Amino acid sequence: MKRILVPTDFSTQAENALKAAAQIARKNDFEIHLLHMLEIPSQMNDAISGGAAIPEIMLFIQKAKETIHYIKEQHYLKDIPIIESIKLEKASQGILSYSKENNIDLIIMGSNGVSGIEEIIIGSNTEKVVRLSAVPVIIIKEEINNFNPKNIVFASDFSEEIKKPFKKVLDFVNLFDAKLNLVTICTPNSFKTTAIAKKIFQKFISEFEIKNFSTHIYNDLNIEKGIIHFSKEINADLISLCTHGRTGLSHFFTGSISEDLANHATKPLIVFKI
Incomplete structure (x- = not known):
């Protein structure tokens, strides 16, 4: 096990997952793949053929890059190899395809502490990843200061x-x-x-x-x-x-x-x- 994938939507829940991943990676000399899925609204997707939505898409990509750069500067990621990626694809599909293409060993995802399990069951992106992922998936619901399960x-x-x-x-x-x-x-x-x-x-x-x-x-x-x-x-x-x-x-x-x-x-x- 060497590669951990952490999908992020820049939420608090995603940050909790990234902090847990950082603790695992630091202890075991793993690398983290930080992935942001940029889902294009259907109406914008329809406009792409005419070029009307290209500036908006580029703006979203640039904002995502800036946010990822800020995240990588956080102290809890210091000295951990981080591979960043932004994909224009539906979240669950993009996460699964990225995992397969990059030989990911473990996926860590954040979920709301109150409704996390419920979301897994009823068909959220998390559920789809859990259901279809060939590699283990960890669901983190709260911030964990010391992720070292004994x-x-x-x-x-x-x-x-x-x-x-x-x-x-x-x-x-x-x-x-x-x-x-x-x-x-x-x-x-x-x-x-x-x-x-x-x-x-x-x-x-x-x-x-x-x-x-x-x-x-x-x-x-x-x-x-x-x-x-x-x-x-x-x-x-x-x-x-x-x-x-x-x-x-x-x-x-x-x-x-x-x-x-x-x-x-x-x-x-x-x-x-x-």
């Missing part, structure tokens, strides 16, 4: 299809020399006895070398609440999940995301694609 939750059903992306989870955990808390959430609609859950854990972890981990069976009314409550109980620094590319996080969450999770899951979240 206590990471991995919530899953630990089925066969999780094994391949779990290798990437372990790479990330080892990067921070963190403890991994493996948890399966039992709900009234997805109940497992303790004996069955333990057998699933034993079969799953037997195929991996995990330095520092623990297994947990947590009972709650639904998966979303279970993840939140368990993460709070152990004071987790980061929540990690696996997702199918087809349906985003809705594969993991069996129903529409609860208001409780949308409002209270303010911890950073990293998603790995199955």
Whole structure:
């Protein structure tokens, strides 16, 4: 892992993501790719053929360059290699294509702390990136003064299809020399006895070398609440999940995301694609 992509719309949320990326990059000698997507309004796009909108577009590009230059001068980015880029493309499409073209290893995106998870589910740019990205995506919802996760939750059903992306989870955990808390959430609609859950854990972890981990069976009314409550109980620094590319996080969450999770899951979240 050497290249971190941070898409920015120059918002506070994007800055929070960039600060987290800077901490990871500085500790591990990574480079940061700072990408601004300049989406052209349809009416302006229609006018391009006649040349009428070219001056306006050039003005937007120049303003974006000035803002990126200002961002690069911030103290928290000092001595970190920064590669800047501005693309005229729809945000999610541009982020994904840039990631592929530049062999990005990790994407870090900012999201509103209150509605972040909800936005991921209902179809925002963040959701589209999470759903389609071939590389892990971290969602940062608040400013983190010291992004150095030592206590990471991995919530899953630990089925066969999780094994391949779990290798990437372990790479990330080892990067921070963190403890991994493996948890399966039992709900009234997805109940497992303790004996069955333990057998699933034993079969799953037997195929991996995990330095520092623990297994947990947590009972709650639904998966979303279970993840939140368990993460709070152990004071987790980061929540990690696996997702199918087809349906985003809705594969993991069996129903529409609860208001409780949308409002209270303010911890950073990293998603790995199955």
